[in-house]
Amino acid sequence: xxxxxxxxxxxxxxxxxxxxxxxxxxxxxxxxxxxxxxxxxxxxxxxxxxxxxxxxxxxxxxxxxxxxxxxxxxxxxxxxxxxxxxxxxxxxxxxxxxxxxxxxxxxxxxxxxxxxxxxxxxxxxxxxxxxxxxxxxxxxxxxxxxxxxxxxxxxxxxxxxxxxxxxxxxxxxxxxxxxxxxxxxxxxxxxxxxxxxxxxxxxxxxxxxxxxxxxxxxxxxx
Numbered sequence: 394x395x396x397x398x399x400x401x402x403x404x405x406x407x408x409x410x411x412x413x414x415x416x417x418x419x420x421x422x423x424x425x426x427x428x429x430x431x432x433x434x435x436x437x438x439x440x441x442x443x444x445x446x447x448x449x450x451x452x453x454x455x456x457x458x459x460x461x462x463x464x465x466x467x468x469x470x471x472x473x474x475x476x477x478x479x480x481x482x483x484x485x486x487x488x489x490x491x492x493x494x495x496x497x498x499x500x501x502x503x504x505x506x507x508x509x510x511x512x513x514x515x516x517x518x519x520x521x522x523x524x525x526x527x528x529x530x531x532x533x534x535x536x537x538x539x540x541x542x543x544x545x546x547x548x549x550x551x552x553x554x555x556x557x558x559x560x561x562x563x564x565x566x567x568x569x570x571x572x573x574x575x576x577x578x579x580x581x582x583x584x585x586x587x588x589x590x591x592x593x594x595x596x597x598x599x600x601x602x603x604x605x606x607x608x609x610x611x612x613x614x615x
Contacts, residue, residue, distance in 0.1 A: 394425075394426060394451065394454075394458075394460045394462075394463050394464070394493050395409070395410075395413055395423055395424065395425045395463075395464045395601075396426055396427075396428070396448055396451045396463060396464070396466060397409060397425065397426075397427045397428070397433065397466050397467070397519070397612060398435055398444050398446075398448075398465070398466065398469065398471055399427060399428055399431065399434040399435065400427055400429065400430065400432070400433050400442065401427040401428075401433060401434065401438075401539075402539075403541075404406070404421065404460035405427075405539065406425055406427050408542065408543055409425050409573075409576055410423065410425040412514040412528065412575075412576040412580065412598065413425060413466075413576075413602060416596075416598060416599045416602040416603070417603075417606060418595045418606060421579055421602075421606055422444060423602070424460075425466075426451055426508070428444065428450075428451065429447060429450070430446075430510070431444050431447045431449055432444060432448065433445050433539070434465070434537075434538045434539055435469060435471075435538070436508070436514075436537070437510055438483055438511065438512070438514055438556060441469045441471045441511075441514065442471070443448050443462050443473060444467075444471040444472065444515050445471055445472035445526065446467060447610070448471055448476060449470040449476060449479065450611060451463070452472075452479060452480050452484060453479060454479055455478075455480075455482065456479075456482055459555050459603075460482060460483070461482060461483075461529050462482055462483045462485065462486045462605040462609050463476065463480065463482065463483070463485070463608035464485050464487075464601045464602065464605050465484065465485065465486045465487060466487060466572050466575050466598070467486070467488075467568060467571075467572060467581050468487045468488045468489045468515070468569075468570045468571050468572055468597065469488065469511060469515075469518075469527070469536060470486030470487065470489055473486040473489065473577075482560050482612075483605065483608045483609065483612060485574045485601055485604055485605055485608070487583065487597045487598075487601055487615070488515070488518050488522070488570075488583040488599070489496065489518070489522050490596075490600055490601050490604050491505050491595060491597040491600045491601070492518075492522055492524040492527075492528075493522065493524065493548060493569065494595065494600045494604070495524075495527075495568050495595050496524055496589070498529050498565075498566055498595070499527075499564075499565035499566035499593070500565055501527060501529050501539065501563050501564050501565045501566075502524070502527050502529065502565070502568055503528070503529055503531070503532075503556070503557065503559030503560075503565075503566070503567050503568070504519075504523065504528060504530070504531040504532075504565055504568050504569075504570040505531075505532055505533070505534065505536050505552055505555050505559070505563070505567060505569055505570055505574070506531065506532075506533050506534070506569075506571050507535070507536060507538055507541070507568030507570070507571040507573070508533050508534075508535055508537075508572065509533045509535060509561075510532060510578045511533075511570075511586060512527060512532075512615060513530045514559075515531050515570055516528075516613045517530060517603065519599060528586075529559070529562055529563060529564055530558075530562055530564065531570065532555045532558070532559070533570075534551050534552060534555070534574070535606045536548055536551070538571065539572050541573055541574060541577035541578075542577045544575055545579070548574065549578050549582065549585070549586065550579055551568060552569075552574065552578075552586060552591045553586055553590050554587065554588075556590035556592055556594065557590050557591075557592075559573030559592070560590060560591065560592045564592065565592070566593045566595055567590070567591065567592055567593070567594045567595070567597050568594075568597060569594070569595075569596070569597055571602070572597050572598050575596050575597075575598060576598065577594070583596050
């Protein structure tokens with residue numbers, strides 16, 4: 394089960410489902426769900442905390458319905474630790490998973506998120522996860538999540554610009570600090586951005602899906 398961070402429109406849920414299903418192995422089924430209550434999407438830091446009750450409800454549902462794992466499709470990792478405490482199955486968050494994989498691939502990490510308002514919180518998460526020293530910069534597109542798809546050309550241009558700045562500062566890899574960014578630009582966006590900015594870009598959605606598959610193969614709980 395992939396849990397989106399908000400009470401999102403059905404077209405956004407379907408868009409993410411189509412993107413994510415392409416990332417998993419043959420035979421892996423992905424069910425993408427939003428929340429029944431709470432904020433539509435994260436716009437401010439307090440929204441992160443308001444999402445937690447809805448996410449906990451989805452995690453419980455996933456356990457009751459026999460899913461193998463839960464992936465919280467959000468870079469703020471809302472309710473991640475609380476979810477783990479009530480779950481018999483693995484629960485993964487977009488930020489923790491992506492930053493640890495990025496640290497295996499590169500020495501210096503740059504993050505590009507969607508709003509300046511979450512930058513201090515992402516720094517806190519990097520410190521909590523033990524990746525703080527590897528992160529050299531966090532910048533933002535400052536484009537609302539639900540406008541990313543309609544403004545994808547602008548998103549792509551600004552992301553490439555920020556990626557080039559990060560590379561100039563010594564970054565070895567770019568991690569999108571919002572899991573809606575690359576899906577908004579389309580399945581070929583990672584390759585296109587890597588070619589334009591001449592730097593590796595780690596797709597946090599792909600990391601999340603592949604890591605979920607891996608941990609399911611490592612655990613005896615099914």
